[in-house]
Amino acid sequence: MLAWRAIRRIGPDCLLGEERISKLVPRDVSPMSDKSPKRPSKRQYPPVYEKFIPIALVLIALAIVIVLVVVFGVVLGLFP
Amino acid sequence: MGAINIVLPFTSATICFVFAVLLFRRYLVRRGPHLLLWGIGIVFYGLGGFCEGYYGAFGWNPFIFRLWYLVGAVLVAAWLGQGTVYLLAKRKWANALMVLLALGSLYAAIRVFTAELDPSLMTTSVHTGSELSGHAIVTPGVRTLTPIFNLYGTITLVGGALYSAWIFWRKRILLHRTIGNILIAAGALLPAFGGTFSRMGFSGALYVSELLGAILLFIGFLRATTPMKGI
Numbered sequence: 001m002l003a004w005r006a007i008r009r010i011g012p013d014c015l016l017g018e019e020r021i022s023k024l025v026p027r028d029v030s031p032m033s034d035k036s037p038k039r040p041s042k043r044q045y046p047p048v049y050e051k052f053i054p055i056a057l058v059l060i061a062l063a064i065v066i067v068l069v070v071v072f073g074v075v076l077g078l079f080p
Numbered sequence: 081m082g083a084i085n086i087v088l089p090f091t092s093a094t095i096c097f098v099f100a101v102l103l104f105r106r107y108l109v110r111r112g113p114h115l116l117l118w119g120i121g122i123v124f125y126g127l128g129g130f131c132e133g134y135y136g137a138f139g140w141n142p143f144i145f146r147l148w149y150l151v152g153a154v155l156v157a158a159w160l161g162q163g164t165v166y167l168l169a170k171r172k173w174a175n176a177l178m179v180l181l182a183l184g185s186l187y188a189a190i191r192v193f194t195a196e197l198d199p200s201l202m203t204t205s206v207h208t209g210s211e212l213s214g215h216a217i218v219t220p221g222v223r224t225l226t227p228i229f230n231l232y233g234t235i236t237l238v239g240g241a242l243y244s245a246w247i248f249w250r251k252r253i254l255l256h257r258t259i260g261n262i263l264i265a266a267g268a269l270l271p272a273f274g275g276t277f278s279r280m281g282f283s284g285a286l287y288v289s290e291l292l293g294a295i296l297l298f299i300g301f302l303r304a305t306t307p308m309k310g311i
Contacts, residue, residue, distance in 0.1 A: 043252035053249050053258060060242050060265045067234055067272045075227045 082136075085210055088287040089132035095294045096126030099301065106305075113174075114163040118301075121160030125294060128152020132287060135212050140199045148212050150192045154226050155185055157233025160268065164240035181232075188225050195219040211278065211286055234272060241265035241300075260304025267296030 044050060103119035131148030134141065162181050166174045196218040202211075214223050245261035248254050274289020 045249075045252055045255050045258075049255060049259075053245075053262065056262045056266075057242065057246060057249065060238070060262065060269065063266075063269050063273070064234065064238055064242070067238075067269060067276075068231070070272075070276050071227045071231050071234070075224070075231075 085136035086133050088291050089129040092291045092294045093126045093129035096122050099298045114167040117163035124151040124156040132212055146193050150189055154188050154229050158229040161233040161236030164236050168240050191222045195222045237268045238265045256308045257304045260300045263296050263300030267293045
């Protein structure tokens with residue numbers, strides 16, 4: 001009875017081998033558990049930046065395209 | 081000459097010279113070639129503003145015009161962009177492009193300082209002549225250098241800042257650098273748009289955009305080099 005309790009307390013790592021089990025699953029997840037592995041939550045900027053940064057990036061990308069069109073237009077003599 | 085054509089460019093020049101001092105001081109501490117090139121580029125920006133202010137205050141001067149055209153119209157964006165190339169590209173590529181830029185700048189200097197000028201050509205159907213304009217250059221081939229340098233400058237400076245902002249944003253790290261790079265990209269684009277509007281006859285567009293561009297570049301640099309708490 002005592003031996004059985006000891007095995008239950010140590011857990012399955014002891015039975016399968018520490019190194020082997022480490023390669024199979026993340027350390028914080030029991031191989032006997034049916035729960036999905038814990039993933040670190042995705043990093044986020046503050047909400048206002050999450051909203052406006054992509055808009056700013058797209059606007060700047062569009063502005064670059066416009067400037068390049070103008071520059072090529074000047075080179076080709078389309079603009080005075 | 082309107083006071084706006086004196087105050088705006090001199091303000092731009094003052095901001096740029098203060099900015100350049102900060103860049104050179106940072107270069108002396110950190111020794112990155114990008115800081116040295118950005119410092120030189122911002123000095124060019126400031127000299128361009130000074131020449132515009134000088135023209136607004138004292139009128140036509142051939143040397144001032146040539147200096148303005150060389151540093152303000154031809155070189156500034158390319159030298160700022162070259163700094164970004166040193167920051168993002170492999171050193172051997174950056175060195176090769178630096179050699180090309182230095183030779184190109186020397187060639188441009190020779191062409192600009194030997195070009196024939198006619199200030200009356202700055203007054204056109206859409207231009208009052210109150211702002212400096214490359215139309216004063218009579219010698220053919222000189223003005224075609226400008227878009228080549230500006231193309232390189234726009235792609236490297238604005239593209240580099242946009243790319244950096246995108247990388248930081250995608251990884252959601254270093255928010256201050258994301259914001260700083262967005263401001264730098266916007267600041268670098270503004271004078272290009274100002275030049276376009278100026279071509280279309282919007283008086284003052286160039287000088288206003290140059291001032292706003294200098295302010296945004298400066299704030300962007302300060303933002304990018306000053307970490308925010310907790311992010």
